[in-house]
Structure formats: C-alpha cells, structure tokens
Amino acid sequence: MRVDPPPGRHGQSRLTRRDLLFPGARGDRPRPADSGTRWHIDPTKDAADRPALIVLLLRGGADGLHIVPPYRDDAYHRARPTIRLRPPNDRTVAKTDRCIDLDGAFGIHPALAPLVPLYRDGSLAIVHACGSGDRTRSHFEAMSTVERGLETADRGPRTGWVARYLSATPPATPSPLRAVAFSDVSPESLRGAPDAVVLRNLNEFRLGSLPHSSASEAWRAGLVDLYARAADPVAPAGRAILKAVAAVQRAVAAASSRADRVPYPASGLGAALRETATLLRAGVGLEIAVLERGGWDTHVAQGAGGGWMASLLDDVARSVAAFAADIGSGRSRVRVVALTEFGRRVAENGGYGTDHGRASVALVLGGSVQGGRVVTDWPGLDPEDLEGPGDLRVTADYRSVLYGALRSLGCEGALSSVFPAFRPVVAHSPFLVE
Amino acid sequence: MRRTRRAFVASAGLAAGGMSAGCGEASRRAARLRLGAAPSDLRPTEAEARLLNRAGFGPSPGDTARLREMGAVAWVDQQLHPSSQEPPDLLLALSRLDALRLTPMELLDLPAGAVAGQLQQAALLRAAYSPWQLRERLTDFWTNHFSIDVRKADGAYLKPEDDAAVIRRFSLGRFRELLGASSRSAAMLTYLDNRDSDGRSPNENYARELLELHTLGVDGGYTQRDVREVARCFTGWTVESRFLRPRGRFRFRPDLHDDGPKVVLGVTIPAGGGLRDGERLLDLLADHPATARRIGAKLVRLVWGSEEPAWVRSTEHVYRQSGGHIGTMLRPMLVSARLADAPPVFKRPLDFVASALRATGAVADCGAAVQAHLQAMGQPLFEWPMPDGYPNTTEAWRGSLLARWNFAAALLRGEVSSASTLTATMARDFSRTNPRGAADVLASRILGRQPDARLVEIVARTAALGGAQAAIALLLASPEFQWR
Numbered sequence: 001m002r003v004d005p006p007p008g009r010h011g012q013s014r015l016t017r018r019d020l021l022f023p024g025a026r027g028d029r030p031r032p033a034d035s036g037t038r039w040h041i042d043p044t045k046d047a048a049d050r051p052a053l054i055v056l057l058l059r060g061g062a063d064g065l066h067i068v069p070p071y072r073d074d075a076y077h078r079a080r081p082t083i084r085l086r087p088p089n090d091r092t093v094a095k096t097d098r099c100i101d102l103d104g105a106f107g108i109h110p111a112l113a114p115l116v117p118l119y120r121d122g123s124l125a126i127v128h129a130c131g132s133g134d135r136t137r138s139h140f141e142a143m144s145t146v147e148r149g150l151e152t153a154d155r156g157p158r159t160g161w162v163a164r165y166l167s168a169t170p171p172a173t174p175s176p177l178r179a180v181a182f183s184d185v186s187p188e189s190l191r192g193a194p195d196a197v198v199l200r201n202l203n204e205f206r207l208g209s210l211p212h213s214s215a216s217e218a219w220r221a222g223l224v225d226l227y228a229r230a231a232d233p234v235a236p237a238g239r240a241i242l243k244a245v246a247a248v249q250r251a252v253a254a255a256s257s258r259a260d261r262v263p264y265p266a267s268g269l270g271a272a273l274r275e276t277a278t279l280l281r282a283g284v285g286l287e288i289a290v291l292e293r294g295g296w297d298t299h300v301a302q303g304a305g306g307g308w309m310a311s312l313l314d315d316v317a318r319s320v321a322a323f324a325a326d327i328g329s330g331r332s333r334v335r336v337v338a339l340t341e342f343g344r345r346v347a348e349n350g351g352y353g354t355d356h357g358r359a360s361v362a363l364v365l366g367g368s369v370q371g372g373r374v375v376t377d378w379p380g381l382d383p384e385d386l387e388g389p390g391d392l393r394v395t396a397d398y399r400s401v402l403y404g405a406l407r408s409l410g411c412e413g414a415l416s417s418v419f420p421a422f423r424p425v426v427a428h429s430p431f432l433v434e
Numbered sequence: 435m436r437r438t439r440r441a442f443v444a445s446a447g448l449a450a451g452g453m454s455a456g457c458g459e460a461s462r463r464a465a466r467l468r469l470g471a472a473p474s475d476l477r478p479t480e481a482e483a484r485l486l487n488r489a490g491f492g493p494s495p496g497d498t499a500r501l502r503e504m505g506a507v508a509w510v511d512q513q514l515h516p517s518s519q520e521p522p523d524l525l526l527a528l529s530r531l532d533a534l535r536l537t538p539m540e541l542l543d544l545p546a547g548a549v550a551g552q553l554q555q556a557a558l559l560r561a562a563y564s565p566w567q568l569r570e571r572l573t574d575f576w577t578n579h580f581s582i583d584v585r586k587a588d589g590a591y592l593k594p595e596d597d598a599a600v601i602r603r604f605s606l607g608r609f610r611e612l613l614g615a616s617s618r619s620a621a622m623l624t625y626l627d628n629r630d631s632d633g634r635s636p637n638e639n640y641a642r643e644l645l646e647l648h649t650l651g652v653d654g655g656y657t658q659r660d661v662r663e664v665a666r667c668f669t670g671w672t673v674e675s676r677f678l679r680p681r682g683r684f685r686f687r688p689d690l691h692d693d694g695p696k697v698v699l700g701v702t703i704p705a706g707g708g709l710r711d712g713e714r715l716l717d718l719l720a721d722h723p724a725t726a727r728r729i730g731a732k733l734v735r736l737v738w739g740s741e742e743p744a745w746v747r748s749t750e751h752v753y754r755q756s757g758g759h760i761g762t763m764l765r766p767m768l769v770s771a772r773l774a775d776a777p778p779v780f781k782r783p784l785d786f787v788a789s790a791l792r793a794t795g796a797v798a799d800c801g802a803a804v805q806a807h808l809q810a811m812g813q814p815l816f817e818w819p820m821p822d823g824y825p826n827t828t829e830a831w832r833g834s835l836l837a838r839w840n841f842a843a844a845l846l847r848g849e850v851s852s853a854s855t856l857t858a859t860m861a862r863d864f865s866r867t868n869p870r871g872a873a874d875v876l877a878s879r880i881l882g883r884q885p886d887a888r889l890v891e892i893v894a895r896t897a898a899l900g901g902a903q904a905a906i907a908l909l910l911a912s913p914e915f916q917w918r
Contacts, residue, residue, distance in 0.1 A: 060820070137642070137661075138652050140822055154653075175868065184812035189744040198833025204810060205836065208843035210904055218900025222908040223839065225892045232913035237832040245836065299639040350635030351627060356642065388658050417487040422757040 005351035046056045050171075051333040051367065051409050052280060054289045056269075057147070057187065058316075060296035061139060062340035064360030065307055065392065068126050068374065069099050071107045075381035079347040083304050083354070085109060097305035102126070106374045111408075114321035118365060119402070121329070123324070125369055125430035127362040127401050128376035129340060131394035137356040139297070146398060147188035159192030161418050162288055162425035163262035165406060166193050175285025176243035182272035182291050189290055195236075202255075202275050205248045251282035261324040267316045269293045273323040280327060280334065287409070296340060320365065323331050332367040335431075336407050339398055346381055346390050354408050357391035362401050363398035368408040368432045375430050396428040404429025460901040477875070481506070481774040487918035488565025488737050488776075489513060489768055493790030493882050497567065504582045510768045513568035514606060514761040524563045527799070531556050534598070537589045538682035540622065546590035551805060553584065553594055554815040558800035558808075561788040568768075572605040572760065573597075574784065576737050577816070578823025580616045580648060582625045584816045592621035592682060593816060601861035608797035609729055610720040613648060617716060618684040620673045626821065629672040630666060633692030641665035643821045644719070654724035660699055667703065668712040704875025730763060735826070737767040739777040778917040780828035783811035785918060786838055790910050793880045798852035802881040803850045810837040836914070842910035845902045873905065880909045889914065 017334055070076050071087045086093045088101040099107025100116055106128065107285050108116065118124040119191045132144040133151040144153040149161025157164070179196040181187050190196040199205055209216040209221075227238035255278040264270035272291045279286045302309050320336065327334055343360030359379070365371070379385055379393035403424040406415055408431045478486065478493040482501055486493045489510065501509045520528070528534055533543060533552035541549050557577075561570045580601065584590040596619045598702050604612035616622050616749055621639070623629040632635035641664035670691030676681045686709045695705040703711055719725055730749035731741045738745050749763050756762040767773065781789065787808055791798050798804055808814055811834040818824045825831070846848050846857070863872040873894035877885035885893075889912065897905035911914060 089912050133552040135658075136646075136652055137658065138646050139820060141652055142647075179835070183833075185825055186833045188829075193830050196833075198812075200810060200812075207836070208840035209841055209847075210849055210900065212901070212908060215900035218896045219843065219904040219907050219911075222892050222896035222904065223911055226908065226912050229888060229913075231886075233828065233914055234832050234835065234913050238835050238913065241833075241836045297639070299637050300630045348635075350632045351630035351637050351650075353627070353630075353637070354563065356640040389662060 005031055017267050032188070048286070050287060051335070052287050052289070053405055053409060054273075054276060054291060054334065054336040054366075056316075056320075056336060056338040056363075057138075057190065057290065057292040058190075058269065058338060059139075059141070059143060059292055059294040060298075060339040060340075061142070061344060061356055062113075062296040062312075062360055063298060063302065063309065063344040063354055063357075064128065064340075065343065066103075066302065066354075067109055067313065068102070068106050068128055068361050069109070070105060070378070070381065071099050072105050073381050075346075077247050079381065081348070082352045083302050083348050091272045094305070101105045103374055109310065112317045113312040114317040115363075115365075115412060116292075118321070118324060119131065119372055122372040123365055123369060125364045125371040126374045126376075127364060127396050127428060127430065128374055128429075129359040129379050129392055129394060130339075130376075130396040130397055130401065131359040132395070134342065135344060135358075135388065136152050137388075139341060144188055146339060148191075148404070149189075149399060149422075151397075151422070156420065160187070160189035161402065162189040163191055163193035164418045165288070165411075165414070166196070167416050169380045169411045170289070171285065173285065175238060177279060177284045177286050177319065179288045180276075180290075181277065182268075182278070182289065184407055187290050187292065197240060199248075199275065201203075201271060201376055202248050202252050202278060205245060207245055225402060247284050248279075251279055251284050254282045256334060259322070262322050264322040264326075265315055267315045267319060269315055270322065271317040273319050274326070277323055277326045280330060282393060297348070298344070298353050300353040301357060302348070302353045324365070335366040335368060335408060336364070337401060337405050338363040338365075339401075343392055346392055355389075359392040359394040359396075362396075364401060364405070364430050370430050370432055373430070375428060377428075397422070397425065400424045400426070400428035401430075404431035408432065457517065473750070476502075477590055477879045478882045478892050480761050480883045484774045484776075485510075486567065487766065487789070488571075488739075488773065489786060489883070490571050491561045492918060494792035496794055497565065497792075507769050508763065510568075513566065513768075514765060516566035516569045517608070520560075520564055520566075524559060526906045527559055527563075528600070533594045538588070538595060541594070546584075546588075549594070550590040550816065551802065553590070553597065554805055554808075555800045556598075557815050558784075558788065558798075559803060562791040562798065562800065568764075569602070569605055571736075572764075573602050575732075576601045576605050576612065577819070578826075579732070580612075580622065581818055581821050581823035582621050582816065583819050584775060585819075586623050589621060589625060589816075592619075592624055592780070595619070595682075596621035604760075606761040606764075609725075609753075610716065611761060612760075613720055614713070614716055616788065617644070617668075617671070617712065620682050620684065623671060623673050623684070628639075628668055631669050631671075632690040633666070633669045636662065636665035636669050636692065638662065638665045640668060645820055649719040649728070650722060650724040651728040654722070654728065656699060660877045663696045663698045664715060666694070666696050667698065667715045670709075671712055679756070720758055723754075726750050726758070729753060729758070733760070733763050734767065737764060737776075738773075739779040743777075780831060781916055781918050782824060782826065782831060783808055783813035783834055784815065785839070786811070786916065787841060789918065790842065790845060790915075791851065793882075793915075794845065794856045794906060796845060796856075800849040803844075807841040807850065810839070811841070838916065839911040842907045845910065846907040857902055857906060860897075860906065864897050864902050864905070869898050871898060876902075876905060877909055880906070881912070883914075885914070 038407055069085050077084050085099040086097050086181050088098050090098055096110055096119060100110060101107050115124055132145045134145045141153045146159050150156035169325050180192060181190055181198045183198055186198050207220060210219055253285055264274045277288045298309050340360050342356060344354035344357040348354055362366055377395035379395050398420050399422050403415060435913045445564045467761050476495050476498050478498045479485055482498055483493050485506055500520050531552040566568050582589055583591055585595045593877060600615040626640035626643055627637050628640035638661055642661045646652050650656055670687055672687055674681050674685040688708055691708060693706055696703045698715060703714055727750050730753050733740050734745045734749050752891045804825045806808055813824055860876055870890060873890050877890055877893055893908060896908050
C-alpha cells in the first residue's frame with residue numbers, strides 16, 4: 001500500500017540507485033524489537049484518561065531536507081554547497097556541522113539532538129517526502145490545505161479538520177477544554193468548531209475585575225446573561241469561554257501545587273507545551289491541542305549546523321523533549337504530530353537560503369507510534385526526480401499521517417467525514433495498526 | 435455650511451490633552467475640562483454610527499457632532515482629502531515619539547522594542563483621536579495589505595519610514611504609486627528579502643508575494659515560471675549600505691541585476707532594461723484586470739463588509755476608469771444610502787480598542803498598558819508573522835473575547851486611560867432618572883443603535899447592583915459592541 005510511482009522509473013521491480021543508497025527507505029522496514037508504547041483504548045476510562053493528540057504547525061515552510069538530510073546522496077551536497085550538513089563521520093568539520101545518523105541513509109540536524117534518544121527508543125518516527133497536493137507554493141494556500149485536511153485548498157469544505165473530528169466524535173462527558181489552540185488567533189484547523197478555545201497562556205485566561213467587589217460581581221453576572229442570549233453569532237464562543245475559564249483555573253490551581261516541574265525553554269512553544277502538559281495532567285478532558293511555531297521561511301541566511309534554522313530547531317527539540325519528560329508515563333496516551341505547509345527548493349539560492357518547494361518531513365512522537373525509523377518512498381534528488389522549479393516530490397500524503405494518528409485515538413468510523421474523499425496509505429503512517 | 439480645513443481641525447476639540455506618556459496633573463485637569471466641553475449626550479443614529487464605523491474607528495462624541503453638522507456627503511468628501519494637520523493635542527503626543535521624527539540610522543541608537551512600541555503607539559493614537567478617520571482606516575488596511583513584521587531583521591527601524599512615506603502618503607491615492615513606493619521601501623526590501631537577491635541566483639520571496647498578495651492574487655493566472663521571471667526583474671533592487679551614503683534608502687545595483695530578457699505573464703521584457711525592468715513590471719501588474727478585480731474586491735469587503743457582487747463589479751470598473759485611484763473607488767460605497775443595511779463586520783482587536791476609547795471619550799496615551807491588552811487579544815500591531823496581514827474573518831478573532839472583556843474592565847478601572855467623564859455623567863444619570871431609561875440612553879450611545887429590551891434590562895440591573903462603571907464595562911464587553 002504505497003503511492004503508485006510513475007510507471008517504469010520508480011517501480012518496485014527495478015533496483016535503482018536510490019535503493020542502493022537508501023536500503024530501508026521504502027517504509028517496509030521492520031520495527032524495533034520493543035517500542036514499549038503500545039496503547040489500547042479502554043472504553044471504561046473517563047474523559048480524563050482519554051488519549052490526546054498534539055498538532056504542532058511549523059508555519060512558514062520548514063525545510064525537510066535540512067531537518068532530516070539524505071546525507072548519503074551526492075546530489076544533496078551538490079545542491080547546497082553552503083547550507084548542507086556534513087555526513088556524521090566527516091571529521092574534516094566540527095561536530096556541530098555534521099548531522100546525526102538515523103538509519104545509514106538519513107541523518108538528523110544536530111540541533112535536534114535532544115530528540116535522538118526518543119528516536120532510538122522507538123517513540124519518534126520521521127515521515128519524509130511528506131506533503132499535500134498544493135502546487136501554488138503559497139504559504140496561505142498550502143497551510144489552508146493542511147489545516148482543512150484537503151488535497152488542495154481550492155476545493156473541499158471550508159471547515160478545519162480538527163473541527164470536523166470534534167463534531168464527528170462527540171464525547172460521553174462534555175468538556176469545555178476538549179480542543180484548545182495556543183495561538184494569537186484561531187487557527188484554521190479549528191474553523192467551524194464552536195466550542196474550541198484559543199489560549200495564549202493559562203494564567204492570563206481569567207476574568208478581570210472592577211474596583212469594587214459588588215461592581216465585579218454585577219459585571220460578571222451581566223456577562224453571563226448577555227452571552228446567554230442566543231441571537232448573536234459570537235454568543236456561543238462567549239459561552240464556551242466562560243465555561244473554559246473555570247476549568248482552566250482549576251487546572252492551574254492543581255498544577256501550582258506540584259513540586260517537580262520540568263524546565264522548558266523560555267519560548268512561546270516551550271510555554272505552550274508546558275501549559276498543554278498542565279491541562280493533560282489536570283484531566284480536564286483535553287483531546288486535541290493545536291500549537292504553532294513560526295519563522296521557517298528561510299529565504300536568506302538559513303545557516304547550516306548553526307544559524308537561523310538551527311535556532312528554530314533547537315527550540316523545537318528542547319521544548320518537545322521537555323514535554324516528553326514532563327508527561328513521563330503519560331506519554332503513552334499522547335501523540336504529537338509536527339507538520340509544515342511545504343518544504344523548500346532542493347538547491348540553495350544566492351542569499352544562502354531556500355525558496356518555496358514541495359515535500360518536507362513530518363515528525364511523529366508518542367504512544368502507538370512505531371518509531372525509530374524514517375518512513376518514506378524516497379523520490380530522489382537527481383534533476384529528473386524533481387518537480388517544477390526543482391523541488392522534492394511528495395510521495396506521502398500528510399493526511400495518511402493524521403489519519404493514523406486519529407485512528408490510534410480510537411475513532412476509525414468517523415474518519416471519512418474528517419478527510420473526505422481520501423484513501424489513506426497505511427504504510428505512510430507510523431502508527432500501530434490495531 | 436462649508437467649513438475650512440483649519441476650522442475643522444481646530445474644532446476637533448480632542449479630549450487628548452492627557453494622552454502624552456508622562457502626563458502631569460495639570461494636563462489631566464485640562465483634559466477633563468475639554469472633555470466636559472464635548473457634547474456629552476450626543477447619540478449617533480444607526481446610519482451615523484455605521485458610517486463612522488466603516489470609514490473610521492467608530493463614533494466619538496466630537497466626530498458624531500461634525501458628521502451631523504456637515505451631512506454625510508460633505509463629511510465623506512472632506513475625509514477623502516485629508517490635510518496633514520492634526521489637532522494640537524494629538525500633534526503634541528505624536529511629536530514626542532522619536533520613531534516619527536528620526537531617520538532609520540538615527541533610530542539605531544534606541545532599542546528595537548522601544549521603536550516598535552512607539553510606532554504602535556502612534557497608530558493607536560491616530561486611530562482613536564485623529565479626525566481624519568478615513569485615512570486611519572485605510573492606513574490600517576494598506577498596512578495589512580503590504581504587511582511587514584517589524585520583528586524581522588531591522589524592521590523596527592525601517593518600518594516608521596515605510597509607514598509615513600509609503601502607506602500614509604498614498605493610502606487614498608493611486609494604487610500604482612502606493613505599489614511603486616512599497617517596492618522601493620527599505621522595510622519591504624528587507625522583510626521580503628529582495629535586498630539579498632542577485633542575478634546569479636534570484637530570491638523569490640518578494641516576487642511571489644508581489645504577485646500573490648500585493649497585486650494579482652493567488653488565482654490571478656500566474657505560473658511558477660512567472661514567479662521566477664519576476665524575481666529576475668527585481669534583482670539588484672536593494673538597500674543602500676555604503677559608508678557616508680544615505681544608508682537605509684533604496685539603491686539599484688546594476689552589477690547584481692540580471693539584464694537578460696524576461697517573459698512575465700506572456701509579456702516580453704527585453705534585455706538591457708536595468709532598473710526599468712521592475713518599473714515596467716509594476717505597470718503591467720497595476721494595469722492587469724486581475725489586480726483591478728482583487729483590489730476592488732478587497733476595498734468592497736473593507737467598506738461593505740462582504741464582497742457584494744454588484745459593488746465588486748462597479749468598484750473594479752472604477753479602478754480601471756480612475757487609473758486605480760483608491761479614494762474614487764471608496765466614495766460611492768461611503769455615500770450610499772444603503773450602507774446602513776450592509777452586513778456587520780466583527781471588529782478586530784485594534785477596531786475594538788480604538789472604538790472603545792472613542793465611545794467612552796477615554797483619554798489614553800496608548801502606551802505600554804494599552805499595547806499589552808492589544809497583544810493579549812492577538813493583534814500587537816506590525817507583528818503579524820506572515821506577509822498576508824492580520825486575518826479579517828470572524829472565526830479568526832472570536833477567541834479574543836475574553837481579552838476584550840478584560841480590556842473593558844481595565845478601561846473602567848482607569849488602568850489604561852487617565853480621564854473619562856462618561857462614568858461620572860452616567861452615575862449621575864442613573865441616580866436621577868429611572869435605571870431603565872438611563873440604561874437605554876447609555877446603551878444606544880455606546881452601541882450606536884437602538885438596543886434590544888433584554889440587553890437594556892441586563893444593563894439596568896448591572897448598574898443597580900454594580901454602578902455605572904460596571905454597566906459601561908458590560909456594554910463594551912457585550913456581543914453587540916464587537917460588531918461594526
């Protein structure tokens with residue numbers, strides 16, 4: 001079950017140079033002996049113990065070839081003379097300019113070193129040459145495609161896939177914090193979900209007061225009454241917020257009494273993951289959190305082992321590693337999927353950066369993940385393998401990854417409405433098939 | 435009843451005396467006096483409120499009075515031709531902002547965050563207190579159309595000049611001039627990386643957003659090849675960085691320009707054009723039917739609240755007839771008698787903050803305190819991380835309700851403003867008259883329309899239990915006040 005390659009050139013029957021270079025890179029590699037993270041849904045468990053999905057959107061077009069470089073391929077080194085990462089065993093350069101080997105064909109950026117132990121213990125998988133059908137190479141079209149769960153942005157529902165998932169799987173015990181986004185504005189993936197909550201941080205998520213307690217009480221009571229009227233289109237959002245405020249403050253109170261806090265990076269993503277862990281621990285019924293990290297539009301001065309992109313990856317790696325340590329044994333009921341809207345041109349440009357391209361990587365971490373491997377139908381980097389202006393072809397649809405993640409949450413039946421007219425490819429998703 | 439521009443500005447009678455950062459007791463007193471002199475019981479009609487909400491940032495007592503005195507058509511025509519004059523109080527507050535008086539090179543002595551804060555302060559002060567409301571509304575619109583995140587590279591130092599010499603200068607003028615000024619703006623050349631593009635290996639960032647966001651739109655009929663050809667046209671368009679030259683200004687470097695022939699959208703741009711390549715291309719884009727349609731539709735959405743097909747067609751037509759003159763495209767919608775019936779628009783945080791200050795006659799310096807609230811609502815100005823500008827859908831912003839409620843509470847706590855007579859006036863009214871009557875007056879004044887009975891009942895009860903302050907904070911936090 002894989003994306004059908006064009007006849008002749010990429011057929012499985014023919015042994016190609018790619019097969020020699022990337023012996024395991026077809027998605028059919030055996031999983032490590034013990035992933036240790038198998039998780040089964042127990043219908044008797046209440047909302048507090050339900051599995052949760054964390055979606056991390058890397059906005060701006062994160063360069064998958066920089067995150068997980070195919071270091072064995074000469075074409076990679078030729079295309080990126082300045083920004084390439086050197087092979088793991090290249091002793092002519094400092095260690096910080098070499099990638100860390102993953103499987104003998106692909107390496108991982110040295111700034112992601114904090115995630116390597118998770119890869120080695122089987123909790124982290126990489127899906128490479130992953131992306132959507134969007135060919136506009138526009139940030140906004142491509143991200144809209146991903147957030148709405150579509151092939152391309154120009155056709156399909158206007159609602160977000162997270163919103164469709166929420167309406168397709170109504171919980172037995174309703175929670176005001178079933179879906180949250182840590183963001184300045186509501187992400188498109190939640191469009192159409194009336195009860196999703198947008199947060200910046202948990203401490204800010206409380207009602208203000210007026211100088212006298214009688215004024216405060218009257219104002220708060222008035223708010224409840226005003227938003228209880230059904231007529232206004234934003235009234236449901238107001239009601240959802242009023243309910244969520246109470247739930248968040250309970251979670252914050254529970255968290256502040258906890259002594260062993262894991263240190264997170266002092267970044268927006270670090271804070272958002274810390275807050276997510278707080279909500280997960282508080283058992284408020286959180287099922288999906290949408291987080292984001294921007295800044296990946298590296299048209300100039302992308303850097304190699306250090307520099308702009310390395311600092312972004314450093315933030316992601318340390319934030320996610322802290323999150324994994326923080327939730328500890330709870331990791332088995334949490335999945336993290338990190339996606340971007342597109343990857344970047346294979347060849348670097350004159351500003352030592354990269355322009356908009358096609359395929360990138362998805363990072364997948366947590367319970368039910370068959371990790372410790374790079375899942376890919378590798379399309380190759382030779383000129384005849386590339387698409388359009390010189391871009392890595394997409395061979396794994398990002399929806400296969402999300403489909404696997406949602407199915408591992410235990411809701412296979414509803415998925416046809418979440419990703420309409422889509423047939424997932426199981427081999428492209430590193431989640432356990434039950 | 436024609437009034438001179440000078441008289442217009444002088445009569446603005448802004449309650450802005452206390453808006454400067456370090457205001458003393460004397461200026462606060464002065465502000466209160468002037469506020470007291472403003473017509474305090476003027477309730478905008480629904481049509482007046484709608485026009486002030488679409489052409490500007492909502493009704494204020496002074497602007498409602500002027501609009502009523504002049505009539506809608508004369509008021510709109512005056513707004514279409516703003517002067518550079520501002521009322522003295524606003525001028526005084528703005529004159530203290532280094533970001534508005536110094537060159538990019540001089541600004542480098544200040545921390546970037548301070549410059550960005552001042553730029554934001556100026557935008558807020560003008561939105562809340564300038565009588566030239568239409569220019570401020572269009573400035574916000576073009577700021578988002580040609581969006582620049584000041585946190586990238588030297589953006590904070592370069593954006594003030596872009597704001598003054600590109601966005602404000604041409605916000606009601608010709609689109610081609612606005613586009614041309616933006617293409618040479620050091621802030622834009624830096625933000626979209628064109629300053630680092632050379633003929634050997636062009637950078638596509640500016641080229642792509644120029645086609646997709648600034649002109650044709652993503653469905654405008656261009657290809658990936660066009661993107662590359664446009665990038666070639668703009669190679670060598672960079673920023674002066676040589677010693678003893680006007681650093682931070684536009685510079686064309688022929689040595690970095692790809693001077694070969696190009697084909698864009700089927701049009702051949704012959705070899706050897708140099709700097710003219712880019713200018714020819716901008717002409718081509720500004721004259722393109724897809725640009726007329728897209729800019730027309732965006733302006734219709736701005737004023738009308740939806741892309742009403744008849745207005746889109748006629749505005750697109752006016753674009754072509756007027757050579758892309760922005761004010762001429764706006765006028766028919768602004769003077770239309772049907773504007774009051776156009777669909778409501780959910781306020782963005784900036785709209786909400788400015789309209790709340792205006793509705794309550796609050797005197798705010800628009801410094802760190804107001805900006806912190808704006809950030810909590812998700813719209814710290816000039817910091818949208820992508821080049822498409824802050825979103826304008828209801829969906830994107832309804833998560834910001836809690837932060838809006840908390841701004842309303844902070845405003846009534848006196849944390850973000852130094853004076854508002856509204857509270858005192860209303861406290862008096864609530865004690866003198868029947869609470870329902872007072873609640874009805876207050877609600878229609880703040881909301882700019884006749885409130886429904888249930889809302890009046892809730893406001894009256896809130897006033898009875900918590901006082902006028904609680905009632906005003908409640909109205910600003912109401913679902914009704916979130917729309918314009």
